Amino acid sequence: MSDAGPDMNDQAPAVEIRGASKIFNPGRHNEVKALEDIDLHIDQGDFVTLIGPSGCGKSTLLRLIAALVDPSDGTVLVNGKTADAARLDRDYSMVFQRAGLFDWRNVSRNIELPLELMGWKAADRRRRSAEMLELVKLTEFARHHPAELSGGMQQRIAIARAMSFHPQLLLMDEPFGALDEMTREHMQNELLRICSETRITVVFVTHSIGEAVFLSTEVAVMSPRPGRIAAVIDNDLGPRTDATRDDPAFFSNVTAVRDALRGGH
Amino acid sequence: MIDTADGAPAADDDPIVFEQLLRLQAAREQRRDRMRRTGRQIVVLAIFICLLGLAYSLYKVVGTAIDDSQSDWPVIGSILPESDDLKMPPVLDIVSGIFEEPRGTNEPFWSIVGKEAAFTLREAAVGFAIGVIVGLSIAIVLTTSGRLERALVPHVIASQTIPLIAIAPIIVIWGRKSFDFLPFEWQDWMSVSIIATYLTFFPVTINGLRGLQSPRPENLELMDSYAARWVQTLWRLRLPASLPYLFAAFKIAATASVVGAIVGEISAGVKGGLGRRVLLEAQRYTTGPERLYVAVLGAAALGIFVFAVISTIEYGLVGRKGRETVT
16 A cells, blocks of 8 residues: 555545544543544645634644544545555645744754755755745745744745645644734735645644635534534635635635534534 | 735735844844843953952951950951951962962962863863763663653662762772773773763753753654654754753753862872862961962862853854844
């Protein structure tokens, strides 16, 4: 399964989850049923958001796809391989709520981190890092240190770092959750631009309905305790512009997601 | 403002970038301020040393005056420590004692003490280096497992409750008798280094452990998500993250290594260092009390020196980078 060729990878769905569940500390007094009976299918090139109230297991689900957490039951396939094989093949990259840049490295060296781990030559790393800085439009900050940058800029660097080795799949865990509203909308626009330039598949965890509807092609609505997928809502709004945020179709999809979230209770 | 379907705005129009350029200007000015502050600190230190000398002299004057009139001030006269020239040599005597050539030598005293300080510095530096390697190795091993940490940390702490003076002669005896297998000849000063190591490794282990565990969970997850090997995570995340913690420990350990070396020399009877000098000048105190003071000042200067060396290295490695948070 793990040695599926590149041709097969292109055809395999980006993520295929069947009957997955997760129980933390099974059999102990602090046992928590985080996820139950999850089925999820994500095609290559999709932008899927996972939305739900806090504690519904959406972050756990993302970590299941990332193979940072093992499922208690069921299967998780990424690009047709087991999630762990996909992790070892560096098929995906992750962005967290906190940018998590290493503050002893300058911006450029932060972006090079995954390339270093993969054993790239210094010259290649530098070239790719420059390309990535161009992509997130922060070229003039290459030699600055993270502490000298604002939260929004740090998160853009984190995205550049995640994209540096051209992963096929981007896993984002509330990446804009700590940003203010203005920066947040700006970052959403930037993310969509980057995605349209790279045609990457994205799984995006959020608890903001507006963010989910604005960004994604599909919204997976989750219900809590134990986490299940209550509904998957198709969200085809065409190319996004700032005008999309005032579009009636945008608002009707926001209503649809809100209703699905209420139904989950 | 932004259209993701066609074309992107130039960086200059980007509100976040523009705001940031203003902030960077402010950060640059802050850095210049910091340089000025360093200069001021040196001046403050010089003034502090002068004031200390002044306070010492002032106490001598007051103390002597009370001593002379004990009948007038019976209570205070007997409470205050005596301050005659034997017990407290005048500041000027101490200063001239630095430059005088002791009888039987044709070398100024500062030069003699300086050479002995260099001897002690070698012991302390070797002890410090071994202590850092041992301490950090223990910390790295303890990081691999929480169970190991819980099992071994109490023993590390217990090791420090053994008095240094008790183990120093043992280590010297071991050194003379049982290190024959080494490719070089074991010398007594090496035993003193081992004694210094004993004081040095402890803060490095304790702080190193905290530092190695300091990365946030999501940073460790990040390394896992990149399928980083354990050594890669150690080298690229855990060790750099622990540097601020380690340097705090290095400062304690460096001064402790000097103390350990001096105490080690005294209790092991090793010739050639500051410990021996302090012992010697204490024995012949009555013929030149200022020389003991100079020897003690030499020990203090050595401690300040090693502290300054560590601070300078710290500034080069972690101080400049990423420390100025822009708010």
